[in-house]
Amino acid sequence: QEYDNFANIIVTPTCPLQSQFFSCNPNTRYSKFDGSCNNIEKPWLGKSFLPFKRYLPPKYDDQKNTPRQRSLSGRSLPNPRMLSLLYSSDISKYESLYTHMLPIFGQFIAHDVTNSASSQDLNGNAINCDCSNRNTECISINMPSNENIMRMSCMKFTRTAHANSNLNCGFVVREQLNTLTSFLDASQIYGSDLDRSNSLRLFQGGLLRSSQGTTSRSFLPLSQSQSCGDENIMTFCFVAGEDRSNENLGLTGIHTLFMREHNRIAVELARVNPHWNDQTLFMEARKLIIGIYQHIIYNEWLPTVVGLNYAKQADLLPASFSGFYNKYNPKINPAISNEFATAAFRFGHTLVRSSFGRFDGNSFMVAASVNISDILFKNVQAYNTITGGVESIFLGLINEPAAKYDSNMADTLQNHLFEFVASDGSVQAIDLLAANINRGRDHGLPSYNQIRKKYVDYYLAGLFENPIPGGVIGPTFACIIANQFKDLKTGDRYFYENGPSPSAFTLDQLNEIKKIGLSRIICNDFDITRIQKNVFLISSQKVFCNELTNIDFNKWKAF
Numbered sequence: 001q002e003y004d005n006f007a008n009i010i011v012t013p014t015c016p017l018q019s020q021f022f023s024c025n026p027n028t029r030y031s032k033f034d035g036s037c038n039n040i041e042k043p044w045l046g047k048s049f050l051p052f053k054r055y056l057p058p059k060y061d062d063q064k065n066t067p068r069q070r071s072l073s074g075r076s077l078p079n080p081r082m083l084s085l086l087y088s089s090d091i092s093k094y095e096s097l098y099t100h101m102l103p104i105f106g107q108f109i110a111h112d113v114t115n116s117a118s119s120q121d122l123n124g125n126a127i128n129c130d131c132s133n134r135n136t137e138c139i140s141i142n143m144p145s146n147e148n149i150m151r152m153s154c155m156k157f158t159r160t161a162h163a164n165s166n167l168n169c170g171f172v173v174r175e176q177l178n179t180l181t182s183f184l185d186a187s188q189i190y191g192s193d194l195d196r197s198n199s200l201r202l203f204q205g206g207l208l209r210s211s212q213g214t215t216s217r218s219f220l221p222l223s224q225s226q227s228c229g230d231e232n233i234m235t236f237c238f239v240a241g242e243d244r245s246n247e248n249l250g251l252t253g254i255h256t257l258f259m260r261e262h263n264r265i266a267v268e269l270a271r272v273n274p275h276w277n278d279q280t281l282f283m284e285a286r287k288l289i290i291g292i293y294q295h296i297i298y299n300e301w302l303p304t305v306v307g308l309n310y311a312k313q314a315d316l317l318p319a320s321f322s323g324f325y326n327k328y329n330p331k332i333n334p335a336i337s338n339e340f341a342t343a344a345f346r347f348g349h350t351l352v353r354s355s356f357g358r359f360d361g362n363s364f365m366v367a368a369s370v371n372i373s374d375i376l377f378k379n380v381q382a383y384n385t386i387t388g389g390v391e392s393i394f395l396g397l398i399n400e401p402a403a404k405y406d407s408n409m410a411d412t413l414q415n416h417l418f419e420f421v422a423s424d425g426s427v428q429a430i431d432l433l434a435a436n437i438n439r440g441r442d443h444g445l446p447s448y449n450q451i452r453k454k455y456v457d458y459y460l461a462g463l464f465e466n467p468i469p470g471g472v473i474g475p476t477f478a479c480i481i482a483n484q485f486k487d488l489k490t491g492d493r494y495f496y497e498n499g500p501s502p503s504a505f506t507l508d509q510l511n512e513i514k515k516i517g518l519s520r521i522i523c524n525d526f527d528i529t530r531i532q533k534n535v536f537l538i539s540s541q542k543v544f545c546n547e548l549t550n551i552d553f554n555k556w557k558a559f
């Protein structure tokens with residue numbers, strides 16, 4: 001395959017994607033659920049189930065497929081678990097300026113744009129990479145000789161699917177598949193295909209489905225089959241637009257927030273436009289949610305992560321004037337880069353706390369902190385009325401600092417992630433740091449050396465950099481992330497600031513969106529009286545919710 005400036009993988013003319021299945025209407029006001037037709041000339045760009053792009057060509061040991069196991073000098077790379085034990089331990093230092101909302105909202109964004117598909121066997125089933133499995137799609141990690149924490153002989157590890165397994169595009173060099181739409185289109189809320197989206201809708205009043213929780217406010221809808229209980233209590237998992245919404249209850253809280261806000265908006269829109277049917281209400285509410293969400297990312301979250309100066313330099317900030325800011329360039333490939341998904345945007349793993357505090361709407365702790373091991377794919381605590389359930393865990397995110405940006409990870413993430421004791425007494429668990437390193441090699445990510453002229457695995461090395469001035473993360477990750485978000489802004493025809501066009505907001509609507517921050521919508525959908533304006537920053541200065549401007553829905557009156 002060809003690389004165009006190493007940023008686009010050119011889908012070759014023989015590839016069926018080129019000609020088939022797309023019929024696009026360039027004038028439609030709403031983006032498609034699978035991301036197709038955003039780019040009119042190349043309608044597949046940004047669609048779900050396509051390969052990642054790359055900023056640098058891959059480095060596989062055989063130049064095309066096998067995981068990178070050798071360094072530039074030809075020596076074998078160290079065991080990922082050994083590196084993890086060497087460089088990480090849970091020492092609970094905290095950021096002084098940034099809240100825990102910063103990484104967990106980052107995870108929420110990550111789940112909008114990237115999820116690498118796991119390799120499957122020929123029948124389409126998951127491959128069980130136990131220690132004796134010789135399948136070349138298994139690259140499980142042996143425990144080093146000095147291992148005395150993880151009680152197992154290897155950490156199971158399945159490679160990410162080769163794009164050829166899904167697309168008949170004749171990729172000679174292995175490329176990995178992203179199952180999600182790359183656009184910041186809130187696909188973690190609405191799904192990355194039409195079926196998933198339909199399964200989440202109530203088909204009444206433009207509303208999303210929800211379930212009865214333990215408060216007067218709605219919870220996410222429940223799965224019919226998947227269990228997120230613990231040893232004693234059976235609880236079904238929540239469902240959303242993406243499979244990882246139960247990953248931790250803080251993240252589930254953010255999903256819950258956006259589901260509630262969607263439904264609140266649908267009700268408000270129905271009030272100003274009583275003649276709108278379910279479909280119009282749903283699509284307008286979704287469009288507005290995407291606009292608000294993109295504004296939060298570019299106005300509040302990103303400048304906090306990469307620093308305001310750098311965000312300004314890279315032209316990532318919303319326009320300072322009121323009005324459209326049309327930077328759309330159909331030549332930009334909006335796909336997620338492998339460097340972003342497989343290393344840079346995993347920076348959040350080091351910022352996750354080992355326990356989550358539980359707070360009420362007046363910033364008081366309402367219960368002891370809960371260890372993350374009790375809230376990962378376990379939803380029992382969501383319903384605990386004594387400790388405040390999912391509401392208090394969510395509010396904890398804006399009242400506690402994030403863990404420090406360094407190579408240290410919380411013990412649960414490093415040594416006990418998704419720990420499972422089988423009936424024969426054998427243990428399985430994941431070391432997330434080792435997994436990130438191994439995943440980089442699986443995907444043929446070049447070394448940090450090739451990016452920064454140093455000599456270690458890119459992911460691990462990135463965590464050792466000093467933060468960029470005024471930001472959270474080091475300069476290499478900041479650069480990769482800034483480039484990615486630039487492409488997601490200029491390569492998205494539906495970007496909220498673009499216009500005027502038939503698919504754009506009206507100028508009045510855009511200006512309403514620009515009045516909103518994440519703090520305002522938290523006020524709308526959680527029981528809270530006072531809040532800091534920028535919820536990604538630790539602050540003792542709180543304002544009353546009613547001091548924050550809300551959207552005027554009259555700007556949506558039959559336009």
Ligand code: HEM
Binds near residue numbers: 105116430
């Ligand atoms: C309790 C919190 C979290 C847990 C348990 C968790 C767990 C995981 C796991 C198990 C993987 C797959 C590792 C692999 O085999 O390659 C992963 C991938 C990833 N995580 Fe996290 N994560 C957490 C928080 C975060 C945060 C805070 C961020 C970002 C700010 C983040 C960003 C990512 C990204 C970008 C990927 C790659 C996704 C893909 O393309 O497949 N995660 N995470």
Ligand SMILES: [Ca+2]
Binds near residue numbers: 182185188
């Ligand atoms: Ca998306």
